[in-house]
Amino acid sequence: MIQYQEQKFDLKGLNGISDAQLEVHFKLYAGYVTNTNTVNAQLAELEAGGKMGTPTWAELKRRAGWEYNGKILHEQYFGNLTRSPAALDDNSALGRKVAECFGSVDAWKKNMTSTATMRGIGWVICYQDPTNGHLTNHWITEHEMGHPAGFRPIVVLDMWEHAFMVDYKPAEKAKYVEAFFSNVDWKACEKRLG
Numbered sequence: 001m002i003q004y005q006e007q008k009f010d011l012k013g014l015n016g017i018s019d020a021q022l023e024v025h026f027k028l029y030a031g032y033v034t035n036t037n038t039v040n041a042q043l044a045e046l047e048a049g050g051k052m053g054t055p056t057w058a059e060l061k062r063r064a065g066w067e068y069n070g071k072i073l074h075e076q077y078f079g080n081l082t083r084s085p086a087a088l089d090d091n092s093a094l095g096r097k098v099a100e101c102f103g104s105v106d107a108w109k110k111n112m113t114s115t116a117t118m119r120g121i122g123w124v125i126c127y128q129d130p131t132n133g134h135l136t137n138h139w140i141t142e143h144e145m146g147h148p149a150g151f152r153p154i155v156v157l158d159m160w161e162h163a164f165m166v167d168y169k170p171a172e173k174a175k176y177v178e179a180f181f182s183n184v185d186w187k188a189c190e191k192r193l194g
C-alpha cells in the first residue's frame with residue numbers, strides 16, 4: 001500500500017508570515033498526511049475482511065477526498081512560497097499569461113484578493129485549463145468543493161483561518177493575502193504551467 005511521507009519546507013523568515021504561524025501550519029499539514037495513510041489502511045483492512053460496501057467503508061471512501069486534498073493542497077501552498085522572493089516579471093511566461101487572461105498582473109491580483117477576502121474558509125487557486133491554457137481564479141470550499149476537474153493549479157493560497165490566525169485577526173485577511181503575495185515563488189508557479 002502507498003505510504004505518504006510528510007514533505008519538509010524551509011520557509012523560516014518569510015515576510016509577514018511568522019515562523020510561529022508556519023510551525024502551527026506544518027503540524028496541521030502533517031495531520032493530513034497521517035490521516036490519508038490511516039484512511040487508506042482502514043479501507044484496505046475492511047476490504048480484506050469482506051466489508052466493502054458497508055456503511056463504515058462508504059464513510060471512509062467519502063472521507064478520502066478530504067484527507068487527500070488537505071495533504072495535497074498544503075504541499076502546493078507551501079511549495080509556492082519562498083524565503084527569497086522576487087517580483088513577478090511581466091515578461092516571464094507566467095506574467096504574460098496572467099496579463100493575457102486578466103488584462104494585467106494587477107487586475108489578476110485584485111481578483112485573487114477579492115476572492116480570498118470573501119466570507120468563509122477555503123482556498124483560492126489560480127487554475128489553468130489544460131484544454132486551452134486559460135487561467136481562472138477559483139474559490140474552493142473547505143478542501144474538496146469547487147475544483148475544476150483536471151485543471152492545473154498554478155497559484156495556491158490557503159484561506160483557512162489557521163493559515164493566518166497567529167499573525168492576523170480574522171478581519172485582517174487582506175493583510176495576510178498581501179503578505180502571501182510578497183512571498184510567492186513565481187518561478188515555482190510558472191513551472192506548473194502546461
Ligand SMILES: [Fe+2]
Nearest residue numbers: 158160162163
Ligand atoms: Fe492550511
